Amino acid sequence: MTDARERPAGTYPVTAVSEDDGLIQPMCAIFRRFLKRQGLKFTTERAFILDAVLSKQGVFEADELLAEMKDAEHRVSKATIYRTLKHLLEAKIIKEVLIDSSRAHYQLAFGRKATGHLVCMETNQIIEFPTEELNALMERVCKEHGYDPLSHRFVIYGSSPAAKATEQAEVGDEG
Amino acid sequence: MTDARERPAGTYPVTAVSEDDGLIQPMCAIFRRFLKRQGLKFTTERAFILDAVLSKQGVFEADELLAEMKDAEHRVSKATIYRTLKHLLEAKIIKEVLIDSSRAHYQLAFGRKATGHLVCMETNQIIEFPTEELNALMERVCKEHGYDPLSHRFVIYGSSPAAKATEQAEVGDEG
DNA sequence: CTTGCTGCAAAAGTTTTGCACACGT
DNA sequence: ACGTGTGCAAAACTTTTGCAGCAAG
Numbered sequence: 001m002t003d004a005r006e007r008p009a010g011t012y013p014v015t016a017v018s019e020d021d022g023l024i025q026p027m028c029a030i031f032r033r034f035l036k037r038q039g040l041k042f043t044t045e046r047a048f049i050l051d052a053v054l055s056k057q058g059v060f061e062a063d064e065l066l067a068e069m070k071d072a073e074h075r076v077s078k079a080t081i082y083r084t085l086k087h088l089l090e091a092k093i094i095k096e097v098l099i100d101s102s103r104a105h106y107q108l109a110f111g112r113k114a115t116g117h118l119v120c121m122e123t124n125q126i127i128e129f130p131t132e133e134l135n136a137l138m139e140r141v142c143k144e145h146g147y148d149p150l151s152h153r154f155v156i157y158g159s160s161p162a163a164k165a166t167e168q169a170e171v172g173d174e175g
Numbered sequence: 176m177t178d179a180r181e182r183p184a185g186t187y188p189v190t191a192v193s194e195d196d197g198l199i200q201p202m203c204a205i206f207r208r209f210l211k212r213q214g215l216k217f218t219t220e221r222a223f224i225l226d227a228v229l230s231k232q233g234v235f236e237a238d239e240l241l242a243e244m245k246d247a248e249h250r251v252s253k254a255t256i257y258r259t260l261k262h263l264l265e266a267k268i269i270k271e272v273l274i275d276s277s278r279a280h281y282q283l284a285f286g287r288k289a290t291g292h293l294v295c296m297e298t299n300q301i302i303e304f305p306t307e308e309l310n311a312l313m314e315r316v317c318k319e320h321g322y323d324p325l326s327h328r329f330v331i332y333g334s335s336p337a338a339k340a341t342e343q344a345e346v347g348d349e350g
Numbered sequence: 351c352t353t354g355c356t357g358c359a360a361a362a363g364t365t366t367t368g369c370a371c372a373c374g375t
Numbered sequence: 376a377c378g379t380g381t382g383c384a385a386a387a388c389t390t391t392t393g394c395a396g397c398a399a400g
Binding site: 214215216218220221250251252253254255258277 | 353354355356357358359364365
Binding site: 096098099100101102103104105116118120121127129131133134137138141142144145146147148149150151152153154155156157158159160161164 | 271273274275276277278279280291293295296302304306308309312313316317319320321322323324325326327328329330331332333334335336339
């Protein structure tokens, strides 16, 4: 049951491993340059989406951005959010994270060391942890098969202490 | 661009790490027992789906099964395939594999050591490799956060030798 | 016979796309 | 002005579900 589908109302409680929020501002310039290079425009909507994305401490999804944008003074449409996410991926400002197969999850791609994700199957809490040590494994496996390594993802599924506590309580109730 | 979407017509060429196909037959009995325990029935359709699943050498998806079932003498509906996949997951005969976020991917859960997946971003080829060494990391991370470990997934993205060759050819064509 | 199962078609959820109009450069 | 971008609504795709008839135990 590799399933984190029933997520608690749009939010992922996340313990991030990010280190420097000082890198956030230059990102705007970086995105701008990226767009110019591609003959694309830096629109108000893209600025707003970038801003929302940069404020994320951990894993997020399109849905979440959409909800935030809906309330904000700047309403941005679903279509624009999806289109902009693609550009942010290409610009390597965000990267995809594999949490479950029903929706796409993203995370900032900069200012953080390689991380894996520890997912609680019950509460959907996601904890990040560093995974530098996996680079060696990636290199080795790629070399063995003649591949050029690009990136890797490591996800652990388990039960959080909170989930176990809840379980206990439920058993008490039922029994 | 963590995207393996444009997959070559329903097939994943896979180099598996499976070891004993001799375990396959008992699976039928195991599934039967599992169903009985749950008050469920072992129907012709379920038998056929189990059979198709057991013949898989590597990663597969619902879509693929559906296509196979369409041609076979036993036509099985989409709905039944999805419903049966859920039971097979619960019975721990198959497990979910995270390859990309657009579709669910599965793999037999037995008769194989823990494996990771090396995915070629261009050709979508998937190579399995053993990942026993990651168990220690899983245990350690879980202990650090008070989690009970359940399972883990490790995916490497890269470019296969074949993809690089194709690229070369294309550059030659264009230039 | 009783209960669960199947197929169909419709629904649901996420992501993409066509189009007319609006906006950066 | 030109070429892109945006919003909207519809389409595409994967997965789920309701229902009426069907089959396993």
